[in-house]
Amino acid sequence: VTSDLFNCPNVFMAIQDDITAIARNDTGGPLSIAERGREVWASETGVTLADNETIEQYAQRRLDEEQQTQVRASYARRYVPGILPGDYVRLHYPEQGLQGDYMVDVQNIELTHEARTSEEVTA
Numbered sequence: 001v002t003s004d005l006f007n008c009p010n011v012f013m014a015i016q017d018d019i020t021a022i023a024r025n026d027t028g029g030p031l032s033i034a035e036r037g038r039e040v041w042a043s044e045t046g047v048t049l050a051d052n053e054t055i056e057q058y059a060q061r062r063l064d065e066e067q068q069t070q071v072r073a074s075y076a077r078r079y080v081p082g083i084l085p086g087d088y089v090r091l092h093y094p095e096q097g098l099q100g101d102y103m104v105d106v107q108n109i110e111l112t113h114e115a116r117t118s119e120e121v122t123a
Contacts, residue, residue, distance in 0.1 A: 079115035
């Protein structure tokens with residue numbers, strides 16, 4: 001099980017016409033500026049605000065969305081007909097931190113009697 005934290009921004013800049021807002025993660029979590037020891041920027045221009053949303057709220061919302069890390073897992077299982085790449089599977093392995101719905105990205109099936117199947121999934 002792996003998580004991609006490297007490319008997640010901890011600073012987000014939103015630009016709408018001549019107005020700019022910057023949201024920063026100074027919370028102390030694993031993606032914060034202090035914890036990583038550097039700033040990783042993302043920006044968006046020509047943003048469209050939701051009803052009653054300020055550009056500052058938009059920047060914070062987008063930073064939160066960009067910091068949703070993707071979990072990738074690899075495992076082997078017995079062959080189940082009908083499960084193909086692009087399908088969703090529900091995993092329940094709490095000891096490995098895998099619980100919920102995951103999309104099958106890669107699937108390899110051994111052409112043997114047991115048809116052992118290895119998969120990579122993301123959530």
